[in-house]
Amino acid sequence: MHEMSIALAVVGQVETAARAVAGEDADPPGARSVTLRVGELAGVVPDSLRFCFELACADTLLAGAELRTEHVPGAARCEPCGADWATGLPPDLCCPRCGGGASELTAGRELEIAEVRWSRPACTAPSMED
Structure with missing residues (x-):
């Protein structure tokens, strides 16, 4: 622990x-x-x-x-398209706008x-x- x-x-x-x-x-x-x-x-x-x-x-x-x-x-940002989203749990690291992988966890x-x-x-x- x-x-x-x-x-x-x-x-x-x-x-x-x-x-x-x-x-x-x-x-x-x-x-x-x-x-x-x-x-x-x-x-x-x-x-x-x-x-x-x-x-x-x-x-x-x-x-x-x-x-x-x-x-x-949790929050992430996609560098290619600029989308921001809540990652949730388990974390969803695929961009909801373009389908790309999260470029950066922002929170x-x-x-x-x-x-x-x-x-x-x-x-x-x-x-x-x-």
């Missing part, structure tokens, strides 16, 4: 950001919630990721934090931290938005 390695990486990145902002002598802020953008073609099961995230947060600055996910639908492979909400309102930690 690679969702656990993803959850551990997210926790590590958020903890690193909190400590960097707090400085060496300050108490770093905890996180109330973390929002991830998850593409439908990323091969991630959001429910499994939530379960793993809860386990990964134990005894960290993120203990008790909520994981929120934003679904990003749906995302797996990124979109936002962190910190436990202290006055915290100066970055929001970690795109």
Whole structure:
């Protein structure tokens, strides 16, 4: 289950950001919630990721934090004819206009931290938005 390695990486990145902002002598802020953008073609099961995230947060600055996910639908573009379409699942990579193969996946492979909400309102930690 690679969702656990993803959850551990997210926790590590958020903890690193909190400590960097707090400085060496300050108490770093905890996180109330973390929002991830998850593409439908990323091969991630959001429910499994939530379960793993809860386990990964134990005894960290993120203990008790909520994981929120934003679904990003898959999309493709055909270079020869310029058509754009939703790929769906399983992904349809043939152009609906000209029948050619998808030249470029334009969305749906995302797996990124979109936002962190910190436990202290006055915290100066970055929001970690795109």
